[in-house]
Amino acid sequence: xxxxxxxxxxxxxxxxxxxxxxxxxxxxxxxxxxxxxxxxxxxxxxxxxxxxxxxxxxxxxxxxxxxxxxxxxxxxxxxxxxxxxxxxxxxxxxxxxxxxxxxxxxxxxxxxxxxxxxxxxxxxxxxxxxxxxxxxxxxxxxxxxxxxxxxxxxxxxxxxxxxxxxxxxxxxxxxxxxxxxxxxxxxxxxxxxxxxxxxxxxxxxxxxxxxxxxxxxxxxxxxxxxxxxxxxxxxxxxxxxxxxxxxxxxxxxxxxxxxxxxxxxxxxxxxxxxxxx
Ligand code: SAM
Numbered sequence: 676x677x678x679x680x681x682x683x684x685x686x687x688x689x690x691x692x693x694x695x696x697x698x699x700x701x702x703x704x705x706x707x708x709x710x711x712x713x714x715x716x717x718x719x720x721x722x723x724x725x726x727x728x729x730x731x732x733x734x735x736x737x738x739x740x741x742x743x744x745x746x747x748x749x750x751x752x753x754x755x756x757x758x759x760x761x762x763x764x765x766x767x768x769x770x771x772x773x774x775x776x777x778x779x780x781x782x783x784x785x786x787x788x789x790x791x792x793x794x795x796x797x798x799x800x801x802x803x804x805x806x807x808x809x810x811x812x813x814x815x816x817x818x819x820x821x822x823x824x825x826x827x828x829x830x831x832x833x834x835x836x837x838x839x840x841x842x843x844x845x846x847x848x849x850x851x852x853x854x855x856x857x858x859x860x861x862x863x864x865x866x867x868x869x870x871x872x873x874x875x876x877x878x879x880x881x882x883x884x885x886x887x888x889x890x891x892x893x894x895x896x897x898x899x900x901x902x903x904x905x906x907x908x909x910x911x912x913x914x915x916x917x918x919x920x921x922x923x924x925x926x927x928x929x930x931x932x933x934x935x936x937x938x939x940x941x942x943x944x945x946x947x948x949x950x951x952x
Pocket of ligand 1: 773795869
């Protein structure tokens, strides 16, 4: 199902990004869009009415949240049959990204144009200035709140080579960091705090030193360097090297091939050395 966003007469649902702190980060297109739509759905009307008042936008605001999802989806369905254009915003940043809104995209992607109005998202803002390899990266969002589920999840990420990005609350940060230290061992991390706001801060450290951190307040993005395989020491014997590859999951045949290639030796020489020991 293709969507030619601006070349049909379907109603449009705009997913409009809003600032994550500094109001100057709103885009001209976001303001224009919010001024022209018929209605705006938001996460919390108290939060969004302040934003709209700041930019002198007078539009009817309706709440859309996970807890009133079914009722709100019915309202949006009616909006679509009435050919209304609507906007969806969240409290801050890009709607849908660790925010309500995904069910709207899923439900109406056939009968409406789903149009993103891009802008700030905390994940990209943090990554761009973190100093960690920007790609590939893996954005996880919020970790599970239950300890066992969280630890299981962290374990499943242990050997991911991508830069890992999480949203985290300040009161759970130190617990998460000590769990990460146990599972990920020594890794560089960056705590990106209060982005775009007066107390913006990037703490670039590693998991070994995170016990020294004083308690942090505010909104936090936590970035963790991806897994890197320890370098193969130069003084290993052929047998030790092959054993190490096999411990990493290679078959003996694959390990012999890899060892021969790394040492620039004929495969047969490595094979004989391995089998004669
Ligand atoms: N949709 C938003 C986005 O595009 O980034 C994210 C919404 S999520 C409900 C809120 C979380 O995003 C916060 O708990 C925090 O982890 C992160 N966040 C939002 N604003 C932030 C900021 N100014 N500085 C650091 N992290 C922020």
